[in-house]
Amino acid sequence: MRLSKSLFRAIAACTLGVFLSAGAMAQQITAAQIEQFKQLPRAQQEAIAAQYGVDLSQLTGPAVATPMQPAPSLQELTTPRRPQSEQAEQWNNTIERATANVDKAENGDKAAKPTQKARNLRQNLKQFGYDLFAGTPSTFAPVSDIPVPTDYIVGPGDSIRIQLYGKENIQQELNVDRNGQIFFPGIGPIMVAGLTFSELRQNLATVVQQQMIGNQLNVTMGELRSIRVFVLGEAFQPGAYTISSLSTATHAIMAAGGVKKIGSLRNIEIKRSGKTVAQLDLYNLLLRGDTSADIMLQPGDVVFIPTIERTVGIGGEVLRPAIYELKNERTADDIVRLAGGFLPTAFPAVSRLERIDANGAKMLKDIDLTQAAGKATTLRQGDILEVYSVLDQIENIVQLTGHVHRPGGFGWREGMRISDVLPDMRELLPNPDLNYGIIRREVYPTREIEVIAFNPALAITQPGSAANLLLQPRDKLFLFGANEDRTERLQGLIAELRNQARFLQPPKVVSIVGFSRFNGNYPLTKGMTLADLLKAGFDLDQFADKNYALISRFNSATVKTSVQVVSLASPQDLALPLQELDTLHVFSMVEPREPVVAGLINKLTQQADKETPQLVVNIEGDVRFPGRYPLTSGMTAQQLIDVAGGFRESSYAVTAELTRRSTDGSAVFSTEHRALALDNASVTALSPLDTLQIKRIPDWRETNTVRLVGEVKFPGTYTIKKGERLADVINRAGGFTTQAHPEAAVFSRASIRENERKQLDALRLSLQQQLAAQSATVGTTGPSIAEAEELAAKLNEAEAIGRLVIDMNSALAGVRGQNIQLEDGDEIFVPQRRNAISIIGEVHNPSSHVFTAGLSVQDYLNRAGGFKQRADQKAVYVIKADGSVMSRSSSWFAINRNRLEAGDTIVVPLNTEYKDGLTIWATATQIIYNSAVAIAAIATL
Structure with missing residues (x-):
């Protein structure tokens, strides 16, 4: 290149x-x-x-100077400033870091945080105005579409457009040369440098009138020259810059990347020929939009940015909290005006001034910015003024929340009552709880929270009654719905009560667990009783046990929990006063009880020591709800039976077994078993960890049934007694019909069916494993993946029948080995007589054929088209109608191969030599065939 x-x-x-x-x-x-x-x-x-x-x-x-660019406009595009080094960035933010420095804890913990809201705000104070220079110009749009001011001074490099009209029509663009002249056609060179644009137009018009009579002139500026200026001092990138001749001081500062945070925004000097011709205060631009001091620059001008001098910070409740540079401002009132004034939430009467005194120590000074003396407070370099807010709390207000149409605040007035907030039932949403409402109240002067319960129905309908409580400022009323869980609505209030708890002063909270309508935590109100707690939980569940419930009570002095039995049907027990952290355990008449007291049992177990044994007893055996229960004071064996829901129908109510463990507390431990006459259960006191075993009546049997389906005279489900046999229930059902085929009856037993199901699951798993292993074997000669997957699908469809092979005729004849004893869940399926022989498996035409006496197995195989190539001809077997299997290896097959009977099925299995890679193939196919035969028999019913 x-x-x-x-x-x-x-x-x-x-x-x-x-x-x-x-x-x-x-x-x-x-x-x-x-x-x-x-x-x-x-x-x-x-x-x-x-x-x-x-x-x-x-x-x-x-570059010392920015390359020559077209003049910038006010719509210049900017990009983020180039990153500085960490040291330079810290130096640039010196003032902000100094302002953010707050006193640490006395122990020197650097993580200590200020405790006042205003200090937190002040820590984030930024220097005002410097965000204007957050970016540096990346391009400059040419200034060609804005009017040139009349005081613009023409110089070399400018372009002047003239238009003559009248006698002659001429339009030309004339450039000002180095000598400051233009060459005017027909007139010659004219000196224009140093003239203002207004003077230029006037001079050229005069020359044309004098020398070109009959013509008139229109003069405009064309492309303007660029000028070189210097931006020095605390600019972000000081140096020489080539900018538009229309540029002002702010344009030059922008071109230099702005002002460093250690540079002044208020004392910027524009120097020309060594003399200061103007001073620029950017606060006038930023705060008032005043650009009168932002003069246009001339070639060689210097924009000098001195270092910042006095700064004062103001934080808190002002419009623009920031660090401000002072110029003519002297007082606290001046800095408040710079910050835009106070916010509506400001409380200027409580303001503080932080400053460094003559000894170099920080001090705080309280000032009242609502008074003349406070406003006139003289500010010093580095002062921080903090303006606090009004209190967040609204004092004279009553709040309404919950199950109401219009929740919100109401202005409190002297003598205000609940009916003033709830004047009518129509204020409540549909289906309200009219018996329970609460008031959250702050007790002055500590503002400790207390809760008062009230009856919404009485307060509204009987405003003159004591139920219409007098309200106090900042009361908050909670209303509930009849079908509304109260937990979420009370969550904040419960948290407040827990937070104000102190040592030996537990939180004023009570709880319900178990079978009330709405379990959970509730505030302990003044004079609250057990009946009041039930109202809070919207009464009991419909299956709750009203005769037996427990109250667990925590003793904060001993840190122990005690348990008390109560009856929810007893007016005396319902009037029991509650204490902090009391918990009511409500049991069900139809569901297990142990989950209700699981947490309580855990507490009683954990608090046990040498002085306090585990106050827990057990009841096992034939009771409604066996398990572990708390040992209450004076608890007897009969009470424990009642706690467990009482006896079952099958319970042996004569004697029980009581197991007692005892120890001397040091080295000896013993266990004692003794019989307990249940007549004396009400007077037998229990000890910790006693176990009461309730026996079952000997030979007690639950109702056992069997099902008869198909060709019996009276099919259905029959209840059986112990020892009853197959022939007995067949006779009870009237025996078989004339269409019955007893020899083909299917007897299904639940226990056998469960075992078959487990065997099927194991077989499926084994088949999947062998299939996966074979699929991973390279060059295997075993069955194809498709065949194996087809077998797996058939095996998945196979059902566990649980068939027990029996000789029905022998059973009815009373033969002991066949007339089996029945079990609960047995099923007997008696199909119609089926005069056919079925052939399945590896034959060309699996089918069923009319039974013909005298035909052999081979005869029927020939009728089915004979064997397939992969049939195992030596392994052919017959599944008899009763489910028994006769194979070629059996004596029956050798002697009676020609004595088939109606309902028999001939099975031709696959030759396993074709499946040498899958050893489970033969077993799987046999199970599938046997299951299919049984299902086919049942399906006809």
Whole structure:
């Protein structure tokens, strides 16, 4: 890549122009041309630079001046500033870090946090105004579409557009040369440099009127020149910049990346020829939109940004909390005005000033910004003014929440009562709980929370009664629905009560577990009784045991839990006063009770020690709800039986067995078993860890049944007694019908069916494993994957029948081995007589044929088309109608092969030599065939 000499001369002239005035610049080049030069090899760049005497670093190194760009507009595009080093960033944020520094804990813990809200706000204070310079310009749009001000000073490089009309029509664009002249056609050179745009138009109009009679002139500015200015001081990137001749001081600052946070925004100086011609206060621009001091720059102007001097921070409840630079501001009132004034939530009467005193120590000073003296407080460098907010709490208010149409706040007034907030039942949503409502009240001066219960129905309907309680400021009323779980609505209140608990002052909370309508935690109200707690839980479940319930009570002094028995049907027990952390355990008459007291049992077990045994007893055996229960004071064996729901129908109510464990507390432990006459159960006191075993009546049997299906005279489900046999129930059912085929009856037993199910599951798993192993074997000669998957599908469809092979005729004849004893769940299926022989398996035409006496197995196989190629001819077997199997190896098959009977099935299995890779194939197919035969018999019923 080569660069023309003319282009490099232009580059060199531009570079040297950094050190010369704008008027002495030889030529302007574009950024693209400079980039083209930078693409040259380094050696070629150095050779050309040496030839023309140019400092190469001015072209390829960090630029002192921004390359010549078209003049920026106010809509300049910006990109984020280039990242600084960590040290430079910390230096740039020195003031913010100093302001954020707060006193730590006395022990020097760096993680200590301020405890006041205003301090937290003040820690995040940022210096005001510097966000304006958060980006640096990446491109500049040319200024060609905005009017040129009349005081614009024309100079070399500007373009002037003239339009003559009248006698002659001429339109030309004239450039101002280095000498400050333009060449006006027909007139000659005219000096224009140094004139304002207004003076230029007036002078040219005069010349045309004098020398070109009959013509009139219109003058506008064309493309404007660029000027070179310096941005120095605490700019983000100080240096020389080429900008538009219409640019102001703020444009130059933008081009330099803005102002560092250690630079001043309020004392920016514009210097011309060594003299300060203007001072720019950017606060006027930012806070008031005043640009009058933002003058247009001229070539060689210097925008100087001095370091920041006095700063004061203000945080808290003001519109613009920030760190502000002071100029003419002196007082606290001045800084509040800079911050935009107070927020509506501010409480300026309580404000604080933090400053560093003459000894270098931090001090706090309370000031009242509502008073003249507070407003006139003189501010010093580094002061932090904190304005606090009003209290978040609304004092004179009563709140209504819950099951109401219009929840919210009501203004409190003297003498206000519940009926003033709830004047009518129509204020409540449908299906309200009219017996239970609560008031959250703050007790002054500590504002400790207490809860008061009230009756919404009486308060509304009887406003003159004591139920219509007098309300106090900040009361909060909770209303509930009859079908509404109260847990979520009370969650915040319960948390408040727990948070205000102290040592030996447990939280004022009580609970219900078990079978009430709404279990959970409830606030302990003044004078609350067991009946009140039931109202809070919206009464009991319909199956709750009202005669027996437990109250567990925690003693904060001993850190122990005790248990008390109560009757929810007893007015005396319902009037029992409750204490903090009491829990009511409600049991069901129809569901197990142990889950209700599981947590309580765990507490009683954990608190046991040498002084306090485990206050737990057990009841096992034939009671409704056996398990572990708390040992209450004076508990007897009869009470334990009652706790467990009482006896079952099958319970042996004569004697029980009581097991007692005892120890001397040091080295001896013993266990004693003794019989307990249940007549004395009500006077037999229990000890910790006693176990009461309730026996079952000997030979007690639950109702056992068998089912008869099919060709019996009276099919159905029959209840059987112990020892009853098959022939007995067949006779009870009236015997078989004339269409019955007793020899083909299917007898199914639940225990056998369960065993078959387990065998099927094991067989399926084994088949899957062998199938997976065979699939992974390379070059296997076993069955195809498709055949194996087909077998697996058939095996999955096979059902466990649980068939017990019996000789029905022998059973009815009373033969002991066949007339089996029945079990609960037995099923007997008696099909119709089936005058057919079935052939299944590896034959060409699996089918059924009319039974013909005298035909042999081979005869029927021939009728089915004979054997397939893969049939195992030596393994043919017959499944008799009663389910028994006769194979070629049996004596029956050798003697009686020609004596088939109606309902028999001939099975031709697959030759396992074809399946040498799957050893389970024969077993699986046999199970499938046997299951299919039994299901086919049952399916006819």
